[in-house]
Amino acid sequence: MTEKQTTTSAAFFATLKRDLLIAFKKKNDIVNPFMFFIIVVSLFPIGISPESDRLTEIAAGVIWISVLLASMLSMDNLYRSDYEDGSLEQLLLSPHPLFFLVLAKNISHWLVSGLPVVLVSPLLAYMLALPSEAYGTLVLSLLLGTPIMSLLGSIAVALTVGLGSRGLILAVITLPMSVPILIFGTLAVQSTLNSQSPIGYISLMLVMLSVSVSLAPLASAAALKISVN
Amino acid sequence: MTEKQTTTSAAFFATLKRDLLIAFKKKNDIVNPFMFFIIVVSLFPIGISPESDRLTEIAAGVIWISVLLASMLSMDNLYRSDYEDGSLEQLLLSPHPLFFLVLAKNISHWLVSGLPVVLVSPLLAYMLALPSEAYGTLVLSLLLGTPIMSLLGSIAVALTVGLGSRGLILAVITLPMSVPILIFGTLAVQSTLNSQSPIGYISLMLVMLSVSVSLAPLASAAALKISVN
Amino acid sequence: MSSAAPTTSPNSDTDKIMLAARELFCARDERVLFKNLNFDLPQGQVLQVQGSNGSGKTTLMRILCGLNDSYEGSIKWYGQEIEDQAASFFSSLLYIGHRVGVSKVLTPVENLRWSCSLKQAVSDEQIMDALKEVGLRGFEESPCYTLSAGQQQRVSLARLIISPASLWVLDEPFTTLDTKGVAMLEKIMQRQAQAGGAVMVTTHHSLSIAELTILSLG
Amino acid sequence: MSSAAPTTSPNSDTDKIMLAARELFCARDERVLFKNLNFDLPQGQVLQVQGSNGSGKTTLMRILCGLNDSYEGSIKWYGQEIEDQAASFFSSLLYIGHRVGVSKVLTPVENLRWSCSLKQAVSDEQIMDALKEVGLRGFEESPCYTLSAGQQQRVSLARLIISPASLWVLDEPFTTLDTKGVAMLEKIMQRQAQAGGAVMVTTHHSLSIAELTILSLG
């Protein structure tokens, strides 16, 4: 009976593949975070000022905050439909360690909603008149920051998965937690603009990322078990 | 059989009361938009600059954009749980004109999620060092702008009510439409700051509000019928 | 109904036919669900719609209620187009679908207070009595998310007891009911038929109701 | 309150008793659902859990699967605590609940490919055969949102055919099935019992399966 049992890595990849498949079928999961990011960013020149001097000042902050919002609002999809259609129960009843299955879901989610946002950020940085020497640092810091956001957010989503209206409660839980990421991210960009080395901040973010990769899925798994109860 | 039939106004108030009751039971519906607004606004001093001169420049824009985001993200609750538990079908099968029932839901939603945000805005304006002479205009413009957002957003929510993941697609549809509100709202505040009269912008917003009150519920009702199909 | 002497006009019993469907045709994704479907639903009758999974029962019920308009053919309410008398039709109609229309945060009483008042004025005593009749005594004030699947179904069924609607359209109302509940619902349906109302119901159960007619969809 | 499987021969063949519950107690919101609940589920048996709406059937099933831990008492798997052998327990368990675990965007094939591969390696032929057996021929590649309620249920039932799991826990699997579907599922359950597996099922139907035992919850 157990001879045909899958290895954990097979289950990991099956889950990763399934989630990517769903995302590609729905398309919106990929396109919307991206669109949201662009639209929110372009509200700022209208709401604050269209002059490029002013924009330069706020560029890094606006981009980082919009990325935080986009990545946090996209979290909602992570476990929700699985919860509603019962797939989540199936996941929890799998004989494999939940850590890896949850990690697979997180990775797929980041690939689909975090990465595209990071990739388009230089374009918006240009539109907000951020000096071009800071592009590299901006992208790098976002590349480290968005997965941390996804991993942290995943815990919050897992906790709130059974609730009716999640969009905002998720933001209310996660945004305060993401303040450190915002601080280091914007400081890294600022220091590049001041011709200093951003390496300190970047390595701090690297540390945060590795800690969250190894701990957050555990917390998410525990949170899922609590929610499904 | 029809002697005991309710009048439309009774159905209107029953719906209004029910929605308020649900909101007060869930509490989150009231607290979250409010919290979200405060949290998002307070990200800006962190992400951009804590100096009050800088903050003064961006205050009006930041508050307006955060209000737009908060009111738009809170829309999600408007019809969703009703759709999922089947209450929406009951609403559609009512013998009364859908216009009023939808309007009742919109009003209740605005009372619960829009109004608190407007009321707290002077506090945040103070925190962002907006000169105090602009508070009145800010609140007034928000008081006119948030219901327009709710009414417009209602159409988008009604269109997407059957979808799994709505949070972002709603934003993608509604935010571009809210550009005019953002423009007039911030211009009103700016002109007060420049010691000009904001009356022109305010009356424009008033016009927009009355047009949306009379047309948007129709569109929402049509959209609901389409979605439930 | 007026208490006048029976008229001799040829329309004498058309006015007793509540709902008449003629030549209904419906296709979803180019799969034809039904075509040339004709049936009459006279007063005092329970019409059970039968058919295998995916045969289009739910779709048919929603079409009749006007929740779905992807069909061709004509549906008449007391001999007239429904659009021409929407208010009368909707105030005589009570529909309970797969999703029962019970909000989870509200209590059974609060739920009924709203959903009934969309159609008619209703007092709290009526609601309490109805809840007692469907066996929810003691649960009147518990929020519905603490109720089991069958209990939530019962909340929606309480509307049948309160409502003066003459046409009930029920989509699989038996699914989560226990045997007692099934018997209760059968009794309620029978009562409705005897009082001159009509019921249209889908279920895979075989019902023990005298006034039953069966409509088969493939 | 609880009549259990006959325990006349105390532990004579414990190795054949898959699941044993002793002195289970569960209360929700201070309402006691069951207490002193004892039962054994030996290999080759179908255990039907009966009870009126709200009696705690769903709660019991979820407790047994470890999806709910608000209970007291002991549950043993082949005589041992479940925690000590979680991997073996979970790879022998197949649970289908009220929510069937079928993603609406995916096709039946894609759904099964994932949900089966959480437990064992599975080939596409197996999936196709299973779908054919549950009567979904021609729907293999339609996204599940286009399927009717009963058809979606059938997708999840296809897992029963593919899975080598020895313990099935099914919560109201008959709800939306038509009569053909009910007969099919009964046959599948019987096959499982004859092959030495065990089935635990809640339903308000009366089943026609030889290996049936009944557990009543108030």
Place this chain on the structure above:
Amino acid sequence: MWVWFSKLGSPKWFYELSGKWLPWLIAAMVIFMTIGLVWGLVFLPPDYQQGFTSRILIVHVAVAGTSLAFFPLMLVAGTVTLVWRMKLADMVAKHAAILGAWFSFITLATGSLWGSVMWGTWWEWTDSRLVSMLFQLFLLLGVISLRSALEDSETAAKACALLSIVGCINVVIIKYSVEWWNTLHQVASPVSLDPTSPNGPQFWIATLIMIVAVYLFLSVSLILSTRNEILERERRSQWVQDLVLKN
């Protein structure tokens, strides 16, 4: 309904009629486009002020002008879908949204390429045409993503129709409010977008030819996509099956 109207609603009728028209449309498109492009690239004299960059303009202006036609088109299609439930209108609307997004994007891109010469910057928030074109693109993408999100094609048709109508009204409001907002800001615009700037008549004739070419291209592309859509949605009908077997 009038006979021609219900006939117009019939996808089969459209498929056959468009099949007859397509070759002519394609031929006209090729001719106009060749003339326009060759003239623009090879013969158009340099502007006295802007050098050869005026060659950008004939493409930019043609594409930009055409891209303004999409929302009105979708408004009409949407109304027809909602009021007369004509399937054909929705098939057109679906591809109009996609093609419109393409046009808006190309307008933005060619405009930026021009701007990088004239203004020294690729993007300028102080110009109202840029900003309102950007938001038109966003609105179109909103319609597209709504359609892709809705699973049921009939629901999607009506929902997108409604959104296009609301969106069309909004495009107008956005355009005017953005324009007004920009004039209020009174930032010295480096060079104005004044279409009456002193270019020779040659320039305007070339532009006109390009505009005709682009409209022809628009209709050809829209017809091709609509025909595909017809084949897909009517795949169960007898005439499509016959057609496929003939192919």
Place this chain on the structure above:
Amino acid sequence: MLDAIQFSTWAEFIDMGGYGFNVWSVYALFAILVAVNLILPWRKKQKIVRQLKRRMTLETEIQSEDSSNGD
């Protein structure tokens, strides 16, 4: 006619008076716009026809099987 040509050498033609990148990018973008929106529908049509053919053969297969099963 020929003297209306604004170039004497290929290099000049490519260079476009110093704005080669911008001019050629615009024309390239335009070419992409036209090509993509003509080629994609054309390719799509072939795909649809192919799929329809496959589906039709499959369906006749299922039908013949079903009738032989007597189901």
